[in-house]
Amino acid sequence: VVVAPSERPAEHVRDTVGTSTPVEVVSNGVDVDFFRPVETERFRRRHDIPDGPLVGYTGRHGYEKNLAAIVDAADGLDATLVFSGDGPARSDLEAAAAAADVDARFLGWLDREQLPSFYAALDVFAFPSPVETQGLVALEANCCGTPVAGVDAGALSDTVVDGETGYSYDEGDMDGFQRAIEQALDDREHLRERCLARRSEVSVDHAVDRLVDVYDAVLR
Secondary structure (H helix, E strand, O other), rough: OOOEEEHHHHHHHHHHHHHHOEEEOEEEOOOOOOOOOOOOOHHHHHHOOOOEEEEEEOOOOHHHHHHHHHHHOOOOOOEEEEOOOOOOHHHHHHHHHHHHOOOOEEEEEOOOHHHHHHHHOOEEEEEEEOOOOOOHHHHHHHHOOEEEEEEOOOHHHHOOOOOOOEEEEEEOOHHHHHHHHHHHHHHHHHHHHHHHHHHHHHHHHHHHHHHHHHHHHHHH
């Protein structure tokens, strides 16, 4: 059996790579004991983040992740952008933010212990990357009570459930991306409740149970 972390890469293995071996989907799972709602005031003070709505992203700043779209979509929004992480696209991303009508903060790589506070401080996690095989950071954000505005491509097509875990938009539609962010901001209290209600479904324990089922089926 071949195991894939979400349905889109599973489809790729079945249809594009081509295999007669059964392909099963087993999520990597989120440590929900660690990624949970936490207080955020000290985090905001530590990084000098102003009051008001926050839209952000954490992870590698790679060109393939299309992170400049976050700056484009946030141009004119009443929200502060917060980027955590680093990578080859960071300097261009900083330049784009400086040229746009946005307040953007770049925190660099955060210690893992700060990530729950980062996610929980955000009102919306923005995720325009069309190349994810699972997009685990989106699930981590959800487990901290933060909805996702994400592209309807790759694994995010399954991760972002409109009206439940956030809102999606068509790849390349910048107006749609901005609308998804605005919708998530407007509905963040309802979305927060729905995200937290789904935590057990994306937990490591649930993933392990699913993997046991796969092994049992193979060994029969």
